[in-house]
Amino acid sequence: MKRKWMALFLALVMCVSLVACGDDTQGDDNEPQNQEEEQKPENGEGQDGEVEPYEPTYGEVEIDFWQHMDGEQFQILVDEYMDLHPNVKINLLSVSFWDYGNKIIPALAGGTAPDILLYDLATATERLAYGQTVDLTDHLAARGFDPSQFRTASMECCMLDDQIAGLPYLTDVRILYYNKDHFAEAGIEEPPATWDQVLEYTEKLTTYDENGNIERMGFHTGLGNLFPWTMIWTYGGQELDGETPVFNSQEGIDALQMAYDIQEASGGYDNYQLFYEGTQSSTMSPFVMGDVSMIVDTNEFAATIMRDNPELNWGAAILPTSDGENNHWTWSGGFDLEFTDHGDEDRLNAAIDFGLWLVSKEAQITYGTKSANLMCNTEAAEAVAAERTDLGDEYWAAVMESYDYGRYHDRCLAYPDFTNTISSAYTYVMDGTKTPKQALDDAAEIVTQEINNYHLMND
Amino acid sequence: MQKREAITGYLFASPWLIGLFVFTLYPLLSSLVYSFTNYSMGKDFDFIGWTNFKIMFTSDHGFFQSIWNSVWYTLVSTPLNLICGFGVGLLMNSKVKGIKVFRCIYYLPCVISVVATTMVWSWMFQTKYGLLNQLLAYIGVQGPAWLTDPAWSKTALVIMGLWNCGGGMMMYLAGLKGISSTYYEAAEIDGANAWWKFWKITLPMISPLLFYNLLTGFIGGIQVFTNAFLLTGAGTDNSTNFYVYNMYTMAMNNRRMGYACAMGWILLIVTMSLSLLIWRKVGSRVYYES
Numbered sequence: 001m002k003r004k005w006m007a008l009f010l011a012l013v014m015c016v017s018l019v020a021c022g023d024d025t026q027g028d029d030n031e032p033q034n035q036e037e038e039q040k041p042e043n044g045e046g047q048d049g050e051v052e053p054y055e056p057t058y059g060e061v062e063i064d065f066w067q068h069m070d071g072e073q074f075q076i077l078v079d080e081y082m083d084l085h086p087n088v089k090i091n092l093l094s095v096s097f098w099d100y101g102n103k104i105i106p107a108l109a110g111g112t113a114p115d116i117l118l119y120d121l122a123t124a125t126e127r128l129a130y131g132q133t134v135d136l137t138d139h140l141a142a143r144g145f146d147p148s149q150f151r152t153a154s155m156e157c158c159m160l161d162d163q164i165a166g167l168p169y170l171t172d173v174r175i176l177y178y179n180k181d182h183f184a185e186a187g188i189e190e191p192p193a194t195w196d197q198v199l200e201y202t203e204k205l206t207t208y209d210e211n212g213n214i215e216r217m218g219f220h221t222g223l224g225n226l227f228p229w230t231m232i233w234t235y236g237g238q239e240l241d242g243e244t245p246v247f248n249s250q251e252g253i254d255a256l257q258m259a260y261d262i263q264e265a266s267g268g269y270d271n272y273q274l275f276y277e278g279t280q281s282s283t284m285s286p287f288v289m290g291d292v293s294m295i296v297d298t299n300e301f302a303a304t305i306m307r308d309n310p311e312l313n314w315g316a317a318i319l320p321t322s323d324g325e326n327n328h329w330t331w332s333g334g335f336d337l338e339f340t341d342h343g344d345e346d347r348l349n350a351a352i353d354f355g356l357w358l359v360s361k362e363a364q365i366t367y368g369t370k371s372a373n374l375m376c377n378t379e380a381a382e383a384v385a386a387e388r389t390d391l392g393d394e395y396w397a398a399v400m401e402s403y404d405y406g407r408y409h410d411r412c413l414a415y416p417d418f419t420n421t422i423s424s425a426y427t428y429v430m431d432g433t434k435t436p437k438q439a440l441d442d443a444a445e446i447v448t449q450e451i452n453n454y455h456l457m458n459d
Numbered sequence: 460m461q462k463r464e465a466i467t468g469y470l471f472a473s474p475w476l477i478g479l480f481v482f483t484l485y486p487l488l489s490s491l492v493y494s495f496t497n498y499s500m501g502k503d504f505d506f507i508g509w510t511n512f513k514i515m516f517t518s519d520h521g522f523f524q525s526i527w528n529s530v531w532y533t534l535v536s537t538p539l540n541l542i543c544g545f546g547v548g549l550l551m552n553s554k555v556k557g558i559k560v561f562r563c564i565y566y567l568p569c570v571i572s573v574v575a576t577t578m579v580w581s582w583m584f585q586t587k588y589g590l591l592n593q594l595l596a597y598i599g600v601q602g603p604a605w606l607t608d609p610a611w612s613k614t615a616l617v618i619m620g621l622w623n624c625g626g627g628m629m630m631y632l633a634g635l636k637g638i639s640s641t642y643y644e645a646a647e648i649d650g651a652n653a654w655w656k657f658w659k660i661t662l663p664m665i666s667p668l669l670f671y672n673l674l675t676g677f678i679g680g681i682q683v684f685t686n687a688f689l690l691t692g693a694g695t696d697n698s699t700n701f702y703v704y705n706m707y708t709m710a711m712n713n714r715r716m717g718y719a720c721a722m723g724w725i726l727l728i729v730t731m732s733l734s735l736l737i738w739r740k741v742g743s744r745v746y747y748e749s
Binding site: 108126129130213274277416431449456 | 497499500501502503505507510511514518519520581585586587588589604607693695696697708711712713714717718
């Protein structure tokens with residue numbers, strides 16, 4: 001009898017599990033689906049498919065907003081918005097950047113995410129594709145939204161075919177920082193425009209102590225924030241063509257060969273490892289400490305230099321490329337505002353209205369001027385550049401030029417982790433285990449296999 | 460009255476029972492269901508039969524290496540942890556002045572945050588300036604690049620794991636204190652020396668604890684994750700891409716939650732099977748006084 005009850009209980013738990021997690025929307029197609037499609041008419045779309053202009057109709061409404069950047073700045077913006085809209089109460093939750101993923105990922109999966117959230121721009125379309133966030137297309141169309149106010153690459157990164165996954169908030173670019181004193185000492189007048197020049201300068205700038213250990217490193221692709229895909233882009237290559245890996249093209253091979261050659265010019269792998277480990281024991285960047293002459297890092301790194309070593313005589317330039325003229329691509333990241341639907345139209349509308357206000361020129365200038373972040377609203381970004389003169393003209397020239405060359409990873413829902421596979425290939429090249437061709441071909445094989453695995457699971 | 464008492468009893472036990480059902484049984488059974496689906500933390504999923512399991516054994520490029528990494532770690536770390544924990548426990552059982560201070564010192568690592576100790580170890584393992592290699596240099600040995608050399612990265616994590624042998628030490632110490640002195644006195648009368656007393660009295664009497672630590676150490680070893688996650692990631696050439704780490708990246712980086720659940724169940728089956736094997740082979744050699 002007891003066994004019967006136990007069996008019955010376990011069956012019940014299984015059923016609850018299926019009902020709770022299965023939802024009632026399983027279609028014939030296994031591809032990720034967007035729940036929002038079924039809700040389009042509610043968002044202002046008329047019977048004939050045209051979008052009706054939006055008029056806010058909600059009264060008192062309370063929404064939740066989670067973010068992981070500058071909590072103080074966001075509180076100022078939230079307070080300002082609530083003053084302008086006394087019927088909207090916004091509960092702001094600021095979470096540490098490092099803990100944010102652990103909080104937001106389960107919340108999105110479990111349907112307990114806030115009405116509006118700041119999160120990774122590069123993966124916004126994944127969340128839309130899996131039905132975790134709202135497709136904003138019709139909501140924004142009804143509000144007369146103008147996407148051209150945003151940086152093109154960031155806006156495109158928020159698009160999944162013709163659907164809009166989020167509102168671009170802030171972004172970043174990678175630029176080359178160089179130590180002017182080291183350059184003068186080595187007789188170098190200008191920052192490098194090509195990777196060949198980087199190689200040449202690295203040899204000139206790297207110095208050794210009497211034991212042959214590196215005293216000062218000219219440049220290394222593993223320091224800072226360069227990453228192998230950016231190098232591949234600057235050689236004219238790309239990561240994927242649809243779902244086909246193409247990072248193992250000749251451009252990719254040349255890029256990784258150059259990374260290896262630069263390493264050899266700066267003392268080789270073992271010396272680099274020793275040097276790198278030494279940098280890890282310090283809280284300060286080796287460039288800030290004057291131990292590295294050139295480094296590629298994000299635009300935000302300038303604030304770090306100013307904070308940690310304001311005396312450093314530094315300059316900035318756009319990233320070098322293979323020929324110095326084309327492919328000035330730089331890897332961009334950043335954050336966007338996404339929205340979740342809790343079945344309450346008023347909350348959703350209030351959240352979207354608030355989100356649109358946050359990405360407006362004025363609100364973006366408020367945030368950007370204080371933080372010196374690169375905002376996705378182009379006019380705001382320009383205004384911040386004009387306002388924050390303390391970072392120097394050379395810096396802003398490099399940043400704003402790179403702003404137009406910003407590039408995000410190629411999208412691959414089937415295997416988002418393909419970038420780590422490229423990183424592994426880079427490691428194999430740098431430690432001398434494989435040639436660039438071997439490493440990239442092997443990586444391409446792994447990526448292809450993983451994409452095939454995805455289709456085995458989902459087709 | 461009996462029924463009433465039973466209801467009261469269940470009511471008192473209900474917080475634990477609810478916790479068991481909601482936080483253990485439900486996720487456990489859910490993961491079993493998900494292991495046969497393509498669940499990706501979205502709203503939809505489909506049942507795909509044994510596909511996840513087939514992929515695992517036929518076309519997952521990192522699956523077998525991650526198994527090897529975890530098995531290697533378990534086979535090396537479990538006995539070392541047993542020996543160190545027991546050895547330190549024996550030392551801490553000595554009657555010397557200030558022994559309580561030593562016991563505190565050895566137990567201290569167990570109450571320090573793993574993140575903090577990981578930071579310290581990352582410095583200690585540094586090739587050039589690390590304490591470990593500096594000590595090796597004193598005896599004329601050139602230390603390796605502990606964390607970046609694929610040949611040494613797993614060893615580094617084993618060494619780091621030994622840092623926590625104080626947890627086992629406390630258990631052994633409690634066990635050693637529980638051995639009646641009459642056994643030793645009788646053995647002394649019979650002319651037994653220290654070695655025979657250890658071999659014939661201490662070891663058998665402490666064997667249930669050794670067995671317990673062997674089993675839990677083995678299970679913990681197979682599930683190694685945190686140290687790698689914090690210190691090395693997948694490591695150079697995937698040398699520290701342990702099974703659970705691989706499972707984590709599949710779930711969190713690639714959104715293959717159904718697949719990760721399937722990996723979890725394989726891990727459960729392997730762990731249970733090997734635990735049963737250990738139980739059968741080693742359990743019969745354990746001496747239970749009762």
